[in-house]
Amino acid sequence: MADYSRTVLLPQTAFPMKADLTRREPQWLLFWHQSQIYQKIQEKNAGQPLFILHDGPPYANGHIHLGTALNKILKDIVVKQKAMQGFRTPYIPGWDCHGMPIEHQVLRELKTTKTAVKPLEFRKKAADFARKFAAIQREEFKRLGVFGDWENPYLTLSPDYEATIISAFGKLALSGFVYQDYKPIHWCFTCETALAEAEIEYENDASPSIFVAFPLAGEESTLTGRKASFLIWTTTPWTLPANQAIAVHPQETYVLVETPAGCFILAAALWEAVLAKKGLTGSVVASFQGEQLVGWHYLNPLTGQKLPVVAADYVSMTEGTGCVHTAPGHGLEDYYTGQRYQLPITSPVDHQGRFTEEVKPWSGLHVFQANPLIIAHLDSLGVLYHQEETVHAYPHCWRCKQPVIFRSTKQWFLRIDHDGLRQKLQEEIAKCRWVPAEGANRILAMVQMRPDWCLSRQRLWGVPIPVFYCSRCHQPVITRESLSSVEEQVRKFGSDIWVEKSAADLLPAGFTCPHCGGTSWEKEKDILDVWFDSGVSHLAVLTTRKNLAWPADVYLEGSDQHRGWFQTSLITACGLTGKAPFRTVVTHGFVVDAEGRKMSKSLGNVITPEQVIKTHGAEILRLWVASENYQQDVRISESILKNLVTVYRGIRNTIRFLLGNLHDFSPEDRVLPEQMEEVDRWALAKLQETILSVTAAYEEFLFYRVYELLYDYCNLWLSSFYLDYLKDRLYTHGKTSRSRRAAQTVLREILTSLLKLLAPILSFTAEEAYQCLPGRQKESIFLEDWPEKAEPDQALLQRWERFFTFRKLVLKKIEDKRQEKLIGSSLAAAVRVKGSPDWIDFLNSFRHLPALLLVSEITAQAADGELEVTIEKTRYDKCQRCWIYHPTVGENTAYPDLCIKCAQIVSGQEC
RNA sequence: GGGCGCAUAGCUCAAGGGCAGAGCACUGUGCUGAUAACGCAGGGGUUCGUGGUUCGAAUCCACGUGCGCCCA
Secondary structure (H helix, E strand, O other), X not given: OOOOHHHOOOOOOOOOOOOOHHHHHHHHHHHHHHOOHHHHHHHHOOOOOEOOEOOOOOEOOOOOOHHHHHHHHHHHHHHHHHHHOOOEOOOOOEEEOOOHHHHHHHHHHHOOOOOOOOHHHHHHHHHHHHHHHHHHHHHHHHHOXXXXXXXXXXXXXXXXXXXXXXXXXXXXXXXXXXXXXEEEEEEEOOOOEEOOHHHEEEEEEEEEEEEEEEEEEHHHHEEOOEEEEEEEEEOOHHXXXXXXXXXXXXXXXXXXEEEOOEEEEEEOOOHHHHHHXXXXXXXXXXXXXXXHHOOOEEEOOOOOOEEEEEEOOOOOOOOOOOOEEEOOOOOHHHHHHHHHHOOOOOOXXXXXXXXXXXXXXXXXXXXXXXXXXXXXXXXXXXXXXXXXXXXXXXXXXXXXXXXXXXXXXXXXXXXXXXXXXXXXXXXXXXXXXXXXXXXXXHHHHHHHHOOOEEOEEOOOOOOEOOOEEEOOOOOEEOOHHHHHHHHHHHHHHOOHHHHHOOHHHHOOOOOOOOOOOOOOEEEOOOEEOHHHHHHOHHHHXXXXXXXXXXXXXXXXXXXXXXXOHHHHHHHHHHHHHOOOOEEEEEEEOOEEOOOOOEOOOOOOOOOOHHHHHHHOOHHHHHHHHHHOOOXXXXXXXXXXXXXXXXXXXXXXXXXXXXXXXXXXXOHHHOXXXXXXXXXXXXXXXXXXXXXXXXXHHHHOOOHHHHHHHHHHXXXXXXXXXXXXHHHHHHHHOOOOOHXXXXXXXHHHHHHHHHHHHHOOOOHHHHHHHHHHOOOOOOOOHHHOOOOOOOOOOHHHHHHHHHHHHHHHHHHHHHHHHHHOOOOOOHHHEEEEEEEOHHHHHHHHOOOOHHHHHOOOEEEEEEOOOOOEEEEEEOOOEEOOOOOOEEOOOOOOOOXXXXXXXXXXXXXXXXX
16 A cells, blocks of 8 residues: 655654743743843834733742742733733832841851851851852743843842831921831840841740739729729730730620629639639629620729729630730730820830839849739738639740840831821722732731831841931931931942941931931941831832833732831822822732641741642643642642643643744745635634733733633644644645635634633743744744734634534444444544534535544434434545545545545646 | 631632532553653542522522731
8 A cells, every 4th residue: 555644745844842841941942031032022012001010029048938939920921911912011029138137147157146246247248158059040030031120139238228218217207207116026135236036036934923913993893892903814924014904805795793702803704723722712793795894993002093994806725824914014915905095105124125214113133033022012902802823824035045035126117197197098009009908907807907117127238217316405407408418328328328427427418306416426326127117128229220101000019018018118108109009909819738738847847839849840830830829829739740741741832832833934924714615714713802801810910710721722722623634725726825824824823822812821831832833023922022913703713602512413423333333533534414404504504524523424414303413434535645534545546545636636736 | 806818629720699610639441652751531529517598509698617908
C-alpha cells in the first residue's frame, strides 16, 4: 500500500511541545530586558488615558514568599492587561525600608541593643540591610515575569521620600491633627527602654494574686441597708495607686452577696468560685445587669479617690471577679477604656521602675519590691479579701530576660476626630470600589471604631518626628519655618541629618520660640511609626514623579491591609486633601496549604516561590495565581501544582497545534468571512464570544474566570470540535485551496487572540509562541493591541447549539458501537437519522455534515416520533490518503486506493 | 474573647429557593497525520454538622465545628 503521508500537509513549528520552562524563562526575561519591552509599552501608549496601579511596598527584610509572589503576580496581570488595552500604565514598584523588624534583625546581627549602639552608624547599617533585601526581592519579582520600572523603584528611605514624610507630618501637625499625650507601653526598667511587641518574650512567672474590696461611694453606698464593696482582682498590686475605674461587662449579670467577710458585688458567674477560695458561703441579696452598675462610684482605698464604674466588653467571666481594676496608665485595654471615659492616665513610675513622688509611702521603691508592702497595707485597711499566688505568662525583655512593666510615656498622636476626619474617611470609603465588596464593610467598621493613631516610636530606624523643644519653656514647637528648613535638609541629605546635626543647625537662623522667645532647642528623639512612611506613598510617588497622577486607579493588597496600608493611606490622604488616594481597592486572601492551614515552619508545610520556580517554572506559579479565587484564602500544594502542569500542557499543545498549521500561511492569504464555510464563521463568533467574556472577567478582576473561560475554550470548542474537524481540511485539502486558507485564516485569528488573552497570565508562553508566529507584526506580544470587541452573531451561535445537541447524540451512539467492536475510528461510521421534517431540514441545511461529525456518511429520513440515530459500519472503502470512507475510492485508476478529491490533489490538480 | 470572611466531586471552580454542573485527575476505549499528543465514553456528591423557615434548601435563618485575616 502506498504511503501518502508525504502528500499530506502536516503541522510544522519550532514551538516545542516540551515547555522546559525552568531553562527557557530566563531567556525571555533577558529578551524583555534587552529589548526594553516595558519602556516600549510606555512609549506605545504615550498620550493615552492613564491607569495607575500603585504598588504597596513589601517590607525589605527577607526573601519573597508565596504571599508576596501572589500579590505581585496579581498586580502584573492587571497592569499587563490594561497596557494591552491601550492604557498608559507606568508601574513603580516600591519597598518599605524603615521600622522595627529591620532594626531588630540588624541589632541581632550586631549583637547589641538600641541604647548601646551608635545611632548614626547603626542607621547606615540598617539602610544597607534594607537596600540589600530590596535588591534581592527585585530580582525575585523580576524572575516571576513581572513588568515594571525596576530601575527606578521607590524606597521609603530615599531622601526625597523621607522629605515627603516630614512634609506630610508637618502639614498634618500645622492643621491641628497632631497632639501629645501619655500612653502605656512595654517598658524594660533594667535596660531603661521602651520595647516593641517583637522584643517581648512571654514566660511563665509567679505573681501575687489578690482580691480587694473597693467600698461603694455615693448614692449607692448602702444597698438595702448594707455597706457593700466591689470585689476586684489583680496580679499587679503595684498598679492599684494608678487605679481610675472598675470595668464591668455591660451584658453580664452581677450579684450582691452577703458573706461573713462582708457584702460584695461581683459577677453572678463567679461569686461562688471566689467565695470558695476562702471556704465561705454566702447568699445573693440582689442582682444587677452590668449596665446598671455603670456610673456608680467607689473609693480607691489607697488614694481615697472617688472613682467611677465603667463598661468594657472584654471583661472575663471565667477568672477574677468580673469587676476589673482599671489603670489606664498601666495596660492597653485599660488605656482604651480610659480614652472612652476620659479617665486620667496616671503612671507614677519612673524609668527604673520606681514609684515617683506621687505615691507617697513607697516613692523611690521599685514597684515589684513595693508589692508586698502594698498588700500588707491593704490588709491593714481591712480591704484585702484574699491573697494567693498565680503562675501565668508574663512579658519579659528579649535582651535582658527580666520581666517588663507597662508604663505610660508621652507619645505623638493623630486625632481621628479632628476636623470631621472620621466622617470624611467613611464618606470616601463609600465612594470607592471594593473588590470583593465585603472589604468596604470591613474597613468601615475599623474606621468607625479606631482610636487615635499613635505616630511615635522610641526607636532608631525611621524618620524623625520633626519637632523641637524649647530649652527654656520646654514646649514642643513645629512651625512652617522650622518644617521647611528640616524638609529641605532631609531632601538634600536624608533623614540621618536629624541625627547628625544640632537643633540650631537644623533650624533657620534666628529662629525663636513662639511661646517664650527662647532660642535654644532640643530635638525630638522619637521617630515616626513606619505605617506613616508607607501611608504617604501616594504623595511620595504619585504626586512627585513625572507621568503619574493622583489618585491611583487601583490599590491591590492582602486583606490584612484593611487595617494597615489602605487605612493609613486613607487617613493621610483625607487629612491632607479630603480625598481617598485610590478609586478601587482589590484585596486577596492568604496562601494556605492543601488543608487550608497557614504555612509555618512548625507545621512543616511551607512552599517557597523558589521551589516552585525550580521544579515547575514561574509560569506555573502565574497560572496558579490566575486559577485560584484569590478573594478567599488561596491553597497550594504539590498536587495542585501537578494538576496545573497538566492544564498548562493542554493549553501549550493547543497553541502548538495552531502554530503548526499556520507554518505556510501569511496574512496575505486571508479569506474573507463570506467565502468561508459556515462552521468557520461559527468559530469566529465563538472566538468573539470568548473575547467578550474574557475581557469582562479581566475588567472585574476575576482572573480565575479568565482561566476557566480560556481553558474551556481550548478544550471544549477547539480541541474537541473545531480543530479535530479541521484536520481533514488542513492536512488533505489543496495547499492553497480556499477551504484550507479559510481554515488557516480562522486559526490565525484564534491564535493571535488567544495569545493576547493569555499574555497577562502566561506571559512567558504567550511571548514564546508569538515569536514563532509566521508574519507577526510586533517585537513582542505585549506591544500588540487587545483583541477588538465585537458582538458575536448570536443567531449563528444559537443555530450551532442545536447542532451540538445532535452531535452529542451521534457521539454517544458511535461510542456504543465502538464498545461493541463494530467500528474503531468514527470515520468508519455511517449515520442513519430518522426524525421530524424539522430536524431533517435542519440537518440538511449543513454543508459537509459528515465532515463536521467526523463520519463518512449520513443519511437522513423524515419520520414520525423521536429523533433516532443508528450507526452502521460504512460500506465504502477507505481512502488511503484522507482516511475517509468514500464512494469515489477506486474511480481514478491511476490511484485506485484514493478518493477522487485526493487523487486529483496527488496528481497535481489542485482542488 | 471580639470583628470580618470562607467551607459544593480527589483538585480548581459553577449553580444564589425548583433534577448539583464543568475542566483536570481517575477508569475504559479509539486513533497512530497535535504522539511523553489528540478524540470518545464512564464512574465519582450526607453541597462541613445540627436544627429551623418553606410545597420544596447547596441556596434563606439560628446554633455549632474547622480554617484564615484583623483586633484584644
